[in-house]
Amino acid sequence: xxxxxxIIIPIYNEKDVIADTLKQLFSITENTPGYHVEILVxxxxxxDGSAELVHDLQQTYPRLHLASEPKKSGxxxxxxxxxxFAISKLYADIVxxxxxxxxxxxxxxxSMLTLFSEGADVVVGSRYVPGGSIPNDWGAHRKLLFVFGxxxxxxxxxxxxxxFTSGFRGTRTHILEKILPxxxxxxxxxxxxxxxxxxxQCGAKITEYPIExxxxxxxxxxxxxxxxxxxxxxxxxxxxxxxxxxxxMCMVGLIGAGLxxxxxxxxxxxxxxxxxxxxxxxxxxxxxxLFNNWIVFKAxxxxxxxxxxxxxxxxxxxxxxxxxxxxxxxxKLFGRGLLVENALxxxxxxxxxxxxYFLYSLIVWE
Numbered sequence: 001x002x003x004x005x006x007i008i009i010p011i012y013n014e015k016d017v018i019a020d021t022l023k024q025l026f027s028i029t030e031n032t033p034g035y036h037v038e039i040l041v042x043x044x045x046x047x048d049g050s051a052e053l054v055h056d057l058q059q060t061y062p063r064l065h066l067a068s069e070p071k072k073s074g075x076x077x078x079x080x081x082x083x084x085f086a087i088s089k090l091y092a093d094i095v096x097x098x099x100x101x102x103x104x105x106x107x108x109x110x111s112m113l114t115l116f117s118e119g120a121d122v123v124v125g126s127r128y129v130p131g132g133s134i135p136n137d138w139g140a141h142r143k144l145l146f147v148f149g150x151x152x153x154x155x156x157x158x159x160x161x162x163x164f165t166s167g168f169r170g171t172r173t174h175i176l177e178k179i180l181p182x183x184x185x186x187x188x189x190x191x192x193x194x195x196x197x198x199x200x201q202c203g204a205k206i207t208e209y210p211i212e213x214x215x216x217x218x219x220x221x222x223x224x225x226x227x228x229x230x231x232x233x234x235x236x237x238x239x240x241x242x243x244x245x246x247x248x249m250c251m252v253g254l255i256g257a258g259l260x261x262x263x264x265x266x267x268x269x270x271x272x273x274x275x276x277x278x279x280x281x282x283x284x285x286x287x288x289x290l291f292n293n294w295i296v297f298k299a300x301x302x303x304x305x306x307x308x309x310x311x312x313x314x315x316x317x318x319x320x321x322x323x324x325x326x327x328x329x330x331x332k333l334f335g336r337g338l339l340v341e342n343a344l345x346x347x348x349x350x351x352x353x354x355x356x357y358f359l360y361s362l363i364v365w366e
Contacts, residue, residue, distance in 0.1 A: 001032060001034075001118070002035065003034060003035050003036070003093040003094055004035075004038070004090070004091060004092050004093045005029075005032075005035050005036065005037045005038070005092065005093065005095075005096065005113065006037075006038050006039070006065075006090050006092035006094070006095050006096070007025060007029075007037065007038070007039045007040070007085040007095075007096040007098050007109075008040050008042060008079065008082045008083070008086060008095055008096060008097055009021065009022075009039065009040070009041050009042070009098050009099070009100045009180040010041075010042045010043075010044065010075060010078040010079060010082060010100070010201055010363045011041055011042070011043050011044070011046060011050050011051075011054075011100050012043070012044040012045070012046050012050075012072060013046045013047060013048040013050060014046070014048075014050050014100040014101065014200070015046070015050045015053055017049045017100055017101050017102055018053060018054060018100050019053060019057060020102070021100050021102060021106075022039065022041075022054075022057060022061065022064065024106045025037075025039055025106045026039070026061055026063065026064075027106075027111075028106040028107060028109055028110065029106075029109060029110075031194050032109075032113055034113075034117060035094075035113050035128040037063065037109075038063040038064070038065060038090065038092075038269055039061070039063060039064050039065065040066075040067060040082060040083070040085065040086055040090065041054045041064070041065070041067075041100075042064050042067050042068065042069070042078055042079075042082040043066065043067070043068040043069075043082065044068070044069055044072040044078050044323075045068065045069065045070070045071060045072050046059075047090040051066065053223070054066050065083065065090065067081075067085050068188075069081055072162075073169075073187055073250055074186075074187030074188045075187070075188050075189055075191065076183070076184040076186050076187045076188055076189070076190070076191025076192075079097060079191060079318075080180070080183060080184055080191070082359060083180060084097060084178060084180075086173070087173050087176070087177060092173050093172065093173055093174075094116060094170055094171065094172055094173065095170070095171055095173055095176065096109075096168075096169065096170045096171075097167055097168065097169045097170075098167075099167050099304045102169070102212055102214065103119070103167075103213055103215060104168040104211070104213075105124065105211065105212065105214065108125060108168075108209065108211050111209065112125065112209050113170075115207050115209060116170065116172070119205060120168060120202040120205050120207040121172045121175050121199075121205045121206065122169065122170065122171045122172070122175070122199050122204050122205070122206040123165050123169065123170045123206075123207050123208075123209055123210045124160055124161070124162075124163060124168070124196075124207070124209065125166050125168030125169065125209055125210065125211040126161075126163035126166055126209060126210055127146075127163050127166065127210075127211060127212075128150060128162035128163045128206035129162050129163070129208045129209075129210050130157050130210060131210030132162075132163070132210035132211055132212065132213075133212045133213065133246060134146060134213060135213065135215050136215050137215075138215075145224065145228045146165065146215075148167055148228070149164075149232070150163060150165060150273060151230050152232060153165075153193060153231075153235050156235050156236060156239050157193075157197055157200075157235060157239060158200060158240075160200070161196070161200070161206065161208060161351050162208060163208060164192065164193050164197075165167045165189070165192050165193065165198045165231070166192070166211075167192060167318065169192075169196075171199065171204075172204075175199065175202065175204050175283070176354060177295065178202060179198040179201075179202045180198075181194075181198070183233050184323055185233075185237060185238075186230055186231075186233075186234050188189070188229070188230060188235040189231070190230045190231045191314075192231070193231060193234050193235055193238070194234055194238060197238050205364070207215070209342065216256050228252075236350070246357050247357075249292060249353070249357055249360070250353060252288055252291040252292055252295065253288060253349070253353050253356075254289040255287060255288075255291060256283075256284035256285070256291075256321060257284065257346075257349050258278040258281050258285050259280075259284050260277075260281060260283060260284035260344065260345070261280070261283075261342065262276055262280075263276075263277075263279060263280035263283045264276050264280035264341075264342075264345060265319050265338075265342075266289060267279055267280065268341065272282045272339050273327055273336065274324050274327055274328050274331075274333055277323060277324060277327050277345060277348075278320060278324055279322045279343075281316075281319070281323060281324075282320070285312070285313060285316045285319075288316075288356075289308075289309055289312045289313075291310075292360065293305070293308065311363055312360070315356065315360060315363055316353060316356065317361070318352075318359070319352035319353075319355060319356050320352075322348065322351060322352050322355070323345070323348035323349065323351075323352055325345065326344060326348040326351065327341070327344045327345060327348060330344035331344070
């Protein structure tokens with residue numbers, strides 16, 4: 001089976017470099033077994049004749065496509081539109097983000113495509129893994145922007161990856177379709193952070209491939225002055241959104257906890273503490289499911305109500321067993337009693353809420 005790869009190159013006034021970039025790309029991708037490579041140039045109303053040049057080059061390169069937006073809207077917005085075009089119009093299996101200015105070297109593409117054949121869902125051209133690099137002659141302020149930004153991303157989001165802000169990245173479109181938001185938080189460079197985080201959150205297999213990042217030789221840099229501030233805003237907003245959902249789930253959990261305490265204290269006079277808590281926990285599970293389904297994960301409904309309820313109960317079984325074991329051990333150590341038993345139930349619910357959140361996010365409301 002041959003996979004269709006679309007390399008997206010957004011441009012704005014890149015007449016000096018775009019022809020050479022296209023020539024190199026078409027040369028290196030002419031023979032890529034298992035992959036049919038096409039290129040989509042997405043123009044943001046260039047005023048220097050870039051779009052006209054690309055249009056003329058389509059006579060030379062049959063695998064070249066040109067699309068444009070009606071008004072310049074920023075890099076993130078341009079990519080968002082180009083992703084949709086590549087998926088819906090060109091039927092891409094894999095899309096690549098690629099710079100026109102020569103900072104991304106086409107020679108890495110064959111090796112990066114090989115990683116898709118080995119099972120990767122996302123391949124990132126990384127400057128910060130062993131073998132990768134940034135220009136030595138960069139000024140201290142620019143190095144600080146890139147290195148510090150990625151360091152913050154690793155500390156706030158996840159330490160699993162090295163280069164969150166790479167603009168050289170390939171992604172399988174069946175995954176991209178699932179996680180692509182209505183619009184990115186940032187219309188500029190910081191979109192890269194949000195897209196990377198969404199790919200990580202959905203469980204995509206992300207592989208970093210070392211690249212040497214080089215400076216453009218012609219034209220001028222379009223790196224926005226406020227990029228680092230906007231990137232920091234996006235990083236912390238992504239983390240707060242994750243925590244917000246967790247805290248909302250905890251509020252729902254408090255309702256379930258109140259119900260669990262009531263049911264537990266009704267049954268504890270007639271049954272053993274463990275049996276009473278299992279019954280009470282199931283009441284809480286049903287309450288939690290209904291409120292989570294209606295409020296916390298309302299935008300993530302991917303199955304029918306009954307199927308979600310069954311998956312929710314299966315996931316909650318771990319919490320039930322955890323709380324039952326905690327209560328059984330606690331009663332053995334501290335004995336029975338109203339205060340002791342209720343304290344053990346409360347601490348068991350706290351432990352269960354953390355495991356439940358991750359299971360619910362990954363399995364019930366994907």
